[in-house]
Amino acid sequence: MNIAIVGSGYVGLVTGACFAEIGVNVTCVDVDRNKIEKLKQGEIPIYEPGLKELVLKNQKAGRLDFTTTLESVLDKVQVIFSAVGTPPDEDGSADLKYVLQVARTIGRYMTDYKLVVTKSTVPVGTARKVRHAIQEELDKRGLDIKFDVASNPEFLKEGNAISDFMSPDRVVVGVESEKAKELMTKLYKPFLINNFRVIFMDIPSAEMTKYAANSMLATRISFMNDIANLCERVGADVNMVRNGIGADTRIGRKFLYAGCGYGGSCFPKDVKALIKTAEQNGYEMAVLKAVETVNERQKSILFHKLDAAWQHELAGKTVTLWGLAFKPETDDMREAPSLILIRKLLEAGCTVRVYDPEAMNECRRRLGDAVIYARDMYEAALDADALLLVTEWKEFRLPAWGVLKKTMSGRLVIDGRNVYDAGEVREAGFEYHCIGK
Numbered sequence: 001m002n003i004a005i006v007g008s009g010y011v012g013l014v015t016g017a018c019f020a021e022i023g024v025n026v027t028c029v030d031v032d033r034n035k036i037e038k039l040k041q042g043e044i045p046i047y048e049p050g051l052k053e054l055v056l057k058n059q060k061a062g063r064l065d066f067t068t069t070l071e072s073v074l075d076k077v078q079v080i081f082s083a084v085g086t087p088p089d090e091d092g093s094a095d096l097k098y099v100l101q102v103a104r105t106i107g108r109y110m111t112d113y114k115l116v117v118t119k120s121t122v123p124v125g126t127a128r129k130v131r132h133a134i135q136e137e138l139d140k141r142g143l144d145i146k147f148d149v150a151s152n153p154e155f156l157k158e159g160n161a162i163s164d165f166m167s168p169d170r171v172v173v174g175v176e177s178e179k180a181k182e183l184m185t186k187l188y189k190p191f192l193i194n195n196f197r198v199i200f201m202d203i204p205s206a207e208m209t210k211y212a213a214n215s216m217l218a219t220r221i222s223f224m225n226d227i228a229n230l231c232e233r234v235g236a237d238v239n240m241v242r243n244g245i246g247a248d249t250r251i252g253r254k255f256l257y258a259g260c261g262y263g264g265s266c267f268p269k270d271v272k273a274l275i276k277t278a279e280q281n282g283y284e285m286a287v288l289k290a291v292e293t294v295n296e297r298q299k300s301i302l303f304h305k306l307d308a309a310w311q312h313e314l315a316g317k318t319v320t321l322w323g324l325a326f327k328p329e330t331d332d333m334r335e336a337p338s339l340i341l342i343r344k345l346l347e348a349g350c351t352v353r354v355y356d357p358e359a360m361n362e363c364r365r366r367l368g369d370a371v372i373y374a375r376d377m378y379e380a381a382l383d384a385d386a387l388l389l390v391t392e393w394k395e396f397r398l399p400a401w402g403v404l405k406k407t408m409s410g411r412l413v414i415d416g417r418n419v420y421d422a423g424e425v426r427e428a429g430f431e432y433h434c435i436g437k
């Protein structure tokens with residue numbers, strides 16, 4: 001089977017490499033010449049564990065190819081996945097410019113049946129617009145060629161994307177025809193292990209499923225952050241509460257960790273977009289609005305703890321951040337809590353020293369010389385008055401407190417991810433604060 005994947009960003013590359021791995025012939029398309037040239041030479045523009053190896057292997061095997069022109073591969077492919085970006089508009093709704101450009105190119109150049117699958121996260125009703133754009137282009141050419149549209153939202157987690165794709169909990173596909181269903185079944189069948197199945201549904205429901213899933217997860221996080229903040233005030237421990245409620249199978253144990261707020265390319269954008277879709281349809285998503293408010297507040301919580309511990313005397317102090325990426329195993333800093341924290345620290349007159357295993361270049365690109373970049377976690381803590389854990393990378397889990405005690409000038413540790421044992425840190429001679437206890 002031959003397929004094309006348009007948009008060689010995060011989702012497109014992972015999808016392309018994984019389909020190639022099961023024997024599909026994949027052409028990845030992107031308008032960015034520079035990116036495609038680099039990919040052809042085996043250079044991967046993003047950091048994702050296992051992706052580079054998979055791309056190189058399948059490229060070598062001749063199953064994975066790259067191009068800048070969709071029209072040049074249209075004749076040889078039957079299925080086209082669209083995984084182009086949908087950046088938020090100023091008002092928070094998803095910008096469909098790229099999605100519709102892809103649809104128009106397909107309509108302009110196709111000569112036989114195509115199945116056009118939208119993988120990008122797009123608002124309910126987008127498939128209809130894609131269908132319309134393709135049809136309009138066909139009409140201009142005076143051609144009557146059959147095609148189908150489908151929606152196949154992506155649930156990949158950054159840092160775990162390859163295994164999420166290779167052994168997914170579920171694949172959701174919205175279709176309108178038997179032919180589309182057959183083709184999608186054929187493509188996803190090789191991943192059918194452990195009772196996993198493709199969940200077929202109508203297209204608007206598939207489009208809605210993506211937003212509902214991410215909004216539900218974001219809601220769990222903001223809910224737990226709210227509970228954590230209250231725990232602190234009433235003398236409870238959010239970790240114990242989490243264990244207590246997580247044992248209820250209706251609630252479940254996952255995604256209940258309080259912290260310094262959610263970030264990334266998905267949750268903030270999707271929550272905003274769903275609020276917007278509701279507004280456009282005369283409805284108010286009251287819960288999701290609160291989810292956003294709580295998250296915004298939570299992103300400043302480490303700063304407020306520091307401010308309280310130092311009784312508002314922050315100017316001239318040196319603060320170390322361990323972790324910059326919005327979560328471990330990625331170099332992604334989009335909507336990262338670290339950015340809010342750094343901005344507030346700088347405004348308060350602090351010197352900020354940072355270290356992250358993967359996101360240093362990304363941070364340099366965003367902040368330039370505003371902060372001091374260290375080569376490792378201990379160098380970052382040198383002469384620091386306080387140490388703030390922002391992203392829970394594995395290498396930060398078991399620090400040598402003895403070393404830190406010698407090299408730091410202060411004794412304050414604020415754990416934004418609740419990973420340290422309070423007793424152990426305090427015994428080592430530090431003042432320790434965390435979230436929700």
Ligand code: UDX
Pocket residue numbers: 154155156157158159214217221254255256257258259260261262263264265266267326327
């Ligand atoms: C998410 C969804 O999980 C994925 O299905 C979707 O396709 C894209 O969005 P991702 O953005 O990669 O994936 O990150 P995820 O691992 O879900 O974490 C999101 C944010 O929530 C991070 O900032 C993380 O630190 C935070 N989080 C997660 C918590 O604060 N507490 C938790 O218990 C879990």
